[in-house]
Amino acid sequence: MYKWFVNLISIVVFNLVFYHIAAAKELPWLHPAPEKDNIDAILSSLQANQMLVKFTGTGGVYLHTRDVGVMGDPFYTNPSMGQVILLRALKPNQAIIDKYLPPTDKIAAILVGHGHYDHLLDAPYILTQLPRQAKLVGSKTVNHLLKPLVNATRLLSTDDFRVSGLLPGRWIQIHPLVRVLAIESEHPPLIVGYYPANGQLKFGLAKQPRHALQWQSGKTLNYVIDFLSHPTLSGNEPSEVMFRVFYQSSASASEVGFPPNWLMEEKRGFDLAILSMGNFQRVKNYPTGILRKIKPKQVLLIHWERFWRPYEPGKGMPLPGLDIEKFLQLAHAAVPDTTNVVLPQVGASLIISSSQNIDK
Numbered sequence: 001m002y003k004w005f006v007n008l009i010s011i012v013v014f015n016l017v018f019y020h021i022a023a024a025k026e027l028p029w030l031h032p033a034p035e036k037d038n039i040d041a042i043l044s045s046l047q048a049n050q051m052l053v054k055f056t057g058t059g060g061v062y063l064h065t066r067d068v069g070v071m072g073d074p075f076y077t078n079p080s081m082g083q084v085i086l087l088r089a090l091k092p093n094q095a096i097i098d099k100y101l102p103p104t105d106k107i108a109a110i111l112v113g114h115g116h117y118d119h120l121l122d123a124p125y126i127l128t129q130l131p132r133q134a135k136l137v138g139s140k141t142v143n144h145l146l147k148p149l150v151n152a153t154r155l156l157s158t159d160d161f162r163v164s165g166l167l168p169g170r171w172i173q174i175h176p177l178v179r180v181l182a183i184e185s186e187h188p189p190l191i192v193g194y195y196p197a198n199g200q201l202k203f204g205l206a207k208q209p210r211h212a213l214q215w216q217s218g219k220t221l222n223y224v225i226d227f228l229s230h231p232t233l234s235g236n237e238p239s240e241v242m243f244r245v246f247y248q249s250s251a252s253a254s255e256v257g258f259p260p261n262w263l264m265e266e267k268r269g270f271d272l273a274i275l276s277m278g279n280f281q282r283v284k285n286y287p288t289g290i291l292r293k294i295k296p297k298q299v300l301l302i303h304w305e306r307f308w309r310p311y312e313p314g315k316g317m318p319l320p321g322l323d324i325e326k327f328l329q330l331a332h333a334a335v336p337d338t339t340n341v342v343l344p345q346v347g348a349s350l351i352i353s354s355s356q357n358i359d360k
């Protein structure tokens with residue numbers, strides 16, 4: 001407990017020291033457009049071969065084609081550093097979620113990278129805003145953490161499906177038009193080789209987690225998300241993949257959490273890599289390794305802002321000590337000039353087009 005406390009105090013000190021440095025830097029942000037990006041209008045005007053990609057804050061993303069959407073690690077509540085350090089009970093801020101949550105009527109699932117509060121706290125409430133068949137997909141620990149909060153029929157454990165060591169893993173078909181592959185990854189250390197709340201749960205909780213340290217990470221996961229051009233129940237035909245997305249909401253050392261060889265051998269490239277920036281300096285060869293391996297056409301950088309400041313689109317403030325310029329240099333050096341590397345402000349979105357021919 002003492003060690004965690006010291007770590008959290010160090011973050012506060014960092015926060016104070018780096019506040020002005022971070023604020024002064026001019027970075028190539030993609031800013032959100034006025035009027036909440038007018039997302040309803042954008043979704044209704046999407047072509048069959050287009051996808052809206054929105055950075056919703058912290059590790060959160062919102063991916064939506066004309067027909068279906070997926071959310072990853074949605075998080076809006078942003079409890080203050082004081083609430084976190086003093087181990088106050090954390091609760092989703094429903095008012096702020098209701099205000100900023102994009103349309104949910106076609107969302108097929110929420111994918112969760114790990115169980116820390118900044119990845120999972122808001123997910124149970126957001127699940128209540130989704131269609132009844134939508135599932136929350138995460139590790140066994142994530143399932144156990146949510147047992148008191150979410151009906152078991154809506155939780156899907158990746159344990160029997162994930163890529164791990166020699167286990168090849170297999171697709172989880174979460175919707176006729178979407179399949180996901182969970183890949184065991186790792187969590188970057190926060191301070192000297194260590195990160196807090198790193199446990200795995202063996203049993204479902206009887207009472208909901210309260211303070212920050214009770215939101216245990218469990219196994220950290222990356223995901224490959226395939227948006228398919230035609231509905232399928234078993235779908236293993238690469239030619240049917242309209243968009244292939246790699247989603248990594250925590251930095252990992254090179255080769256840990258990478259897509260498995262059998263997937264790479266398909267020769268179906270990645271349209272988009274969504275990469276977490278937080279603590280990237282503490283893991284080896286990141287993001288260089290993953291970018292060189294999967295060669296995505298576009299890159300979206302997330303989890304760079306102070307998630308303990310009140311949620312406000314366009315107003316994210318870089319994490320203390322995070323060298324965003326360095327990350328950008330590394331990312332650009334690892335991909336061809338033609339690859340678009342996007343640094344989105346909170347709430348910013350872009351539209352990407354599929355390279356596949358879609359006859360729909």
Ligand SMILES: [Zn+2]
Pocket residue numbers: 114116187217250
């Ligand atoms: Zn974490």
